[in-house]
Amino acid sequence: MNRKAFFAMLARDAHVARRNVVALLFQTFLQPLMFVFIFGRVMVGSGYMPPTYKSLLLPGIIAICMVGTGIWAVAMPLIAEFQFTREIEDRLLAPMNISWVAIEKVVAGTLQSLAAGFMVIPAAWLLLRPGVELNVPHPFLFAGVAILVALFSATGGLALGCSVPQNNIGLMFSLVVAPMIFFGCTYYPWSALNKFPVMQKAVLVNPLVYASEGLRGTMVPQFPHLSLLAVVCALVFFDVLLLTTGLRKFYGKAVS
Amino acid sequence: MLAGIRTRELRKVYESAPPMAAGAGGLTFTTPKAGSKGKQPKPQVVALDGISLDIAPGEIFCLLGPNGAGKSTTVGVLTTRVQPTSGQAFIGEHDVWKEQVAVKHLIGVVAQRPNLDFSLTAREILTFHGAYFGLSSHERAKRAEALLERFKLTDRADQMVRGFSGGMMQRLSIARAMMHDPQVLFLDEPSAGLDPQTRLLLWEIVREYNQSGKTILLTTHNMEEADALCQRLAIIDHGRVIALGTPRELKASVPGGFLLRLRFGVHSPDLLQRLQSLPGVREVQAKDGTGADVYADRGGSLVAEVANLASAAGVELHDVHISEPSLENLFLHHTGRSLRE
Numbered sequence: 330m331n332r333k334a335f336f337a338m339l340a341r342d343a344h345v346a347r348r349n350v351v352a353l354l355f356q357t358f359l360q361p362l363m364f365v366f367i368f369g370r371v372m373v374g375s376g377y378m379p380p381t382y383k384s385l386l387l388p389g390i391i392a393i394c395m396v397g398t399g400i401w402a403v404a405m406p407l408i409a410e411f412q413f414t415r416e417i418e419d420r421l422l423a424p425m426n427i428s429w430v431a432i433e434k435v436v437a438g439t440l441q442s443l444a445a446g447f448m449v450i451p452a453a454w455l456l457l458r459p460g461v462e463l464n465v466p467h468p469f470l471f472a473g474v475a476i477l478v479a480l481f482s483a484t485g486g487l488a489l490g491c492s493v494p495q496n497n498i499g500l501m502f503s504l505v506v507a508p509m510i511f512f513g514c515t516y517y518p519w520s521a522l523n524k525f526p527v528m529q530k531a532v533l534v535n536p537l538v539y540a541s542e543g544l545r546g547t548m549v550p551q552f553p554h555l556s557l558l559a560v561v562c563a564l565v566f567f568d569v570l571l572l573t574t575g576l577r578k579f580y581g582k583a584v585s
Numbered sequence: 586m587l588a589g590i591r592t593r594e595l596r597k598v599y600e601s602a603p604p605m606a607a608g609a610g611g612l613t614f615t616t617p618k619a620g621s622k623g624k625q626p627k628p629q630v631v632a633l634d635g636i637s638l639d640i641a642p643g644e645i646f647c648l649l650g651p652n653g654a655g656k657s658t659t660v661g662v663l664t665t666r667v668q669p670t671s672g673q674a675f676i677g678e679h680d681v682w683k684e685q686v687a688v689k690h691l692i693g694v695v696a697q698r699p700n701l702d703f704s705l706t707a708r709e710i711l712t713f714h715g716a717y718f719g720l721s722s723h724e725r726a727k728r729a730e731a732l733l734e735r736f737k738l739t740d741r742a743d744q745m746v747r748g749f750s751g752g753m754m755q756r757l758s759i760a761r762a763m764m765h766d767p768q769v770l771f772l773d774e775p776s777a778g779l780d781p782q783t784r785l786l787l788w789e790i791v792r793e794y795n796q797s798g799k800t801i802l803l804t805t806h807n808m809e810e811a812d813a814l815c816q817r818l819a820i821i822d823h824g825r826v827i828a829l830g831t832p833r834e835l836k837a838s839v840p841g842g843f844l845l846r847l848r849f850g851v852h853s854p855d856l857l858q859r860l861q862s863l864p865g866v867r868e869v870q871a872k873d874g875t876g877a878d879v880y881a882d883r884g885g886s887l888v889a890e891v892a893n894l895a896s897a898a899g900v901e902l903h904d905v906h907i908s909e910p911s912l913e914n915l916f917l918h919h920t921g922r923s924l925r926e
Contacts, residue, residue: 341713585599
């Protein structure tokens with residue numbers, strides 16, 4: 330690896346993110362915070378949802394925010410840069426192995442995803458308060474899970490960004506991202522699916538389930554959640570799988 | 586360190602549509618070869634079919650050929666973006682495929698299609714490119730300023746490139762390729778879409794860059810550009826080198842130099858045979874039924890004699906087109922097709 334080239338690319342991504350910060354903030358936070366407001370505030374305030382739902386909802390919203398940000402931050406530029414603007418070519422010709430260009434994208438996406446996660450906590454907390462009972466007994470475990478979730482989002486973005494043609498971006502969101510969110514145990518705990526045993530098993534192929542349950546288990550462990558060991562193992566598995574798939578597809582697109 | 590370019594029997598066969606790395610928009614697929622029983626035959630295209638070149642350090646070398654000839658694929662192989670099916674390519678002493686990072690230090694590349702970073706300003710594009718190559722921030726700023734000035738982009742330096750015209754983008758692409766002062770500069774169709782004034786500026790800059798000992802490989806299907814700029818050139822077609830030498834040598838290698846393209850009212854093999862016997866005529870090629878390409882060492886003065894012969898044979902002469910010695914004639918002579926076809 331050429332450290333100078335790698336960090337110059339990270340600096341480039343940070344520079345572009347800074348330049349687009351307002352649009353980025355709206356894109357990252359508007360939808361989840363509206364969801365928090367309607368479900369956590371309006372529905373709970375009017376008695377349709379129990380007050381405890383606020384605490385249950387928050388980790389799921391953080392998971393959506395982190396995963397959405399990471400996928401968007403990596404996949405969208407890759408789709409455009411490979412197929413439309415071709416601007417990635419300049420970075421592919423930088424004096425380092427081509428795979429490091431993809432890894433740089435994953436690092437940048439992971440950092441953006443973590444930033445989104447940590448920024449949505451106080452924003453959602455402000456919207457939901459009072460009544461949110463966050464309880465982080467193991468901060469290092471929480472940080473570890475958050476990093477694995479962010480990494481999953483960025484590696485997922487890499488794999489998707491190198492697989493989806495430009496004219497199918499809409500389809501990517503309606504066929505992959507939307508079902509992943511709705512069947513990702515974000516708005517409800519996995520245990521709530523016990524009335525639907527087939528679905529409860531089927532959703533286990535969805536990595537977002539482990540992201541939501543992992544954050545739930547480390548932030549609001551008073552609610553039922555999947556075993557944290559299983560969560561960590563599953564997230565590591567998906568991170569490695571998506572990274573290797575993404576790197577292979579990236580290489581296939583970069584070199585013919 | 587001065588660096589040249591060498592290739593040995595480069596072959597590249599695509600088994601699916603070439604992706605962007607090849608930059609080979611002009612390639613067309615050949616008829617699918619018969620596959621094994623029960624399997625869908627894969628469409629194959631032979632983009633390079635044994636290209637061997639020796640380009641000396643400090644040379645301006647041109648690959649001339651029509652769209653789809655294999656020019657961009659050759660550049661793709663030499664710039665680490667296309668894996669050759671067989672054969673070898675070297676930049677300086679480095680094997681392009683095995684020592685990619687060392688090669689990338691030595692080369693600058695201007696792609697056929699603009700690939701500027703749309704999220705950055707013109708100046709940032711140059712400075713970030715410099716940063717990828719490890720230049721210090723002071724050096725980056727200094728070089729970017731000088732290149733913006735040289736390419737007449739100073740007044741737009743701090744604007745986003747999204748709104749730039751095609752010519753400005755092309756100038757900036759070339760400036761970016763020169764930013765890290767590469768030993769070998771690849772320019773893939775650099776003057777496509779440029780106005781004549783910008784083209785002249787580009788030629789001037791290319792010559793100037795070459796004077797500092799840098800090797801330049803450019804591809805073009807513009808004969809005027811090849812003639813004006815290159816010290817040596819290779820004419821390629823269907824992935825093969827069909828002629829190689831200085832523009833002067835190559836032009837001299839066309840029989841006679843002049844080309845008369847004739848069209849008659851009817852096909853007359855007898856007339857074509859008589860044309861061959863006219864003084865100064867070197868070669869006669871029958872074309873498209875009623876036409877003939879006559880290679881000769883004189884042009885206009887031959888027309889009256891051709892007309893007389895045709896009249897004597899009772900054949901009407903419909904059209905005559907005379908071309909002076911040119912690379913276009915050379916290409917036509919070797920392939921029977923125009924460079925523009």
